[in-house]
Amino acid sequence: MNKTQKIAWFNLMGTLLCFALGIYIVVEVFILRRLPEGFGRFWGLPAFWLVTGVAIIFLRKKQSPAEVDSDERDNFIKRRAVLVSFVSVWILLFTSSMIPRFIVGQDGSIPVWILPIINLGVFIIVMLVYSTAILVQYSRTGKGEKS
Amino acid sequence: MNRTQKGAWFTFGVAILLLTFGLIIFTQMFAAGATSIKLVRIWLLVILFFMGISAVLLRIKQSRAEVDFDERDNSIKKNAVLVSFVSLWILLFAASIIPSFVAGDAGSIPVCLLPIINLGVFLIVMLVYSAAILVQYGWGIKEKSHE
Numbered sequence: 001m002n003k004t005q006k007i008a009w010f011n012l013m014g015t016l017l018c019f020a021l022g023i024y025i026v027v028e029v030f031i032l033r034r035l036p037e038g039f040g041r042f043w044g045l046p047a048f049w050l051v052t053g054v055a056i057i058f059l060r061k062k063q064s065p066a067e068v069d070s071d072e073r074d075n076f077i078k079r080r081a082v083l084v085s086f087v088s089v090w091i092l093l094f095t096s097s098m099i100p101r102f103i104v105g106q107d108g109s110i111p112v113w114i115l116p117i118i119n120l121g122v123f124i125i126v127m128l129v130y131s132t133a134i135l136v137q138y139s140r141t142g143k144g145e146k147s
Numbered sequence: 148m149n150r151t152q153k154g155a156w157f158t159f160g161v162a163i164l165l166l167t168f169g170l171i172i173f174t175q176m177f178a179a180g181a182t183s184i185k186l187v188r189i190w191l192l193v194i195l196f197f198m199g200i201s202a203v204l205l206r207i208k209q210s211r212a213e214v215d216f217d218e219r220d221n222s223i224k225k226n227a228v229l230v231s232f233v234s235l236w237i238l239l240f241a242a243s244i245i246p247s248f249v250a251g252d253a254g255s256i257p258v259c260l261l262p263i264i265n266l267g268v269f270l271i272v273m274l275v276y277s278a279a280i281l282v283q284y285g286w287g288i289k290e291k292s293h294e
């Protein structure tokens with residue numbers, strides 16, 4: 001596994017963790033209408049430190065001393081992943097501007113503090129798409145080399 | 148001028164015309180007195196005329212042997228996607244922060260404004276994308292003339 005793949009894996013883990021944290025907060029605060037107590041208040045912090053620590057250790061460890069940080073193929077894969085996430089962001093933005101209409105109605109309004117949360121959600125999903133696109137491309141090209 | 152450059156000029160022009168059109172409509176909504184339907188119609192005709200001319204110009208080739216795009220065009224377009232992807236996040240950040248300054252932290256925003264905000268973001272990103280393409284071609288021409 002090269003550096004780009006490792007970064008994509010840790011990106012994927014980080015974004016999934018953000019997703020889990022977001023769902024946890026939404027369920028606790030908005031559905032159960034209570035503030036998290038005890039370990040529930042800070043479980044996200046040690047989880048993030050764990051992912052970051054493991055990422056730093058694994059990213060510093062190279063397959064061989066001659067391994068380059070990234071080559072032409074890695075750059076190509078990353079650029080295609082950017083293109084895929086660029087398309088996905090427009091689909092998500094379109095969806096995020098339509099869904100509130102169905103929830104609060106045509107003449108309804110939403111609090112302004114929800115906007116950063118919506119856009120943060122879009123950002124997390126796009127990061128998920130970006131890292132998945134990188135990993136899928138590596139798995140596809142890996143199979144291609146074998147056959 | 149090759150096809151990619153023509154396409155970029157076309158996108159640049161349409162984005163500027165649509166942004167100005169949006170601004171006219173937006174200011175007319177809040178201006179006192181009757182809305183100038185004539186101005187809106189003229190502006191729509193200008194946009195349609197520009198789109199028609201651009202469609203014709205895009206089909207005209209420099210020579211019969213001219214290819215639609217080559218490796219350099221692809222590289223320029225991919226760099227432009229990267230630039231516009233970064234600009235998109237800056238714009239989305241601004242779009243989530245500005246409403247709280249306008250309406251206050253406890254304020255609310257009508258849901259019908261969300262697609263308009265996102266459309267505005269889309270047009271600005273298209274402007275950045277085409278500007279990035281044209282700037283890269285400009286740099287390329289300068290580099291060639293220095294050699």
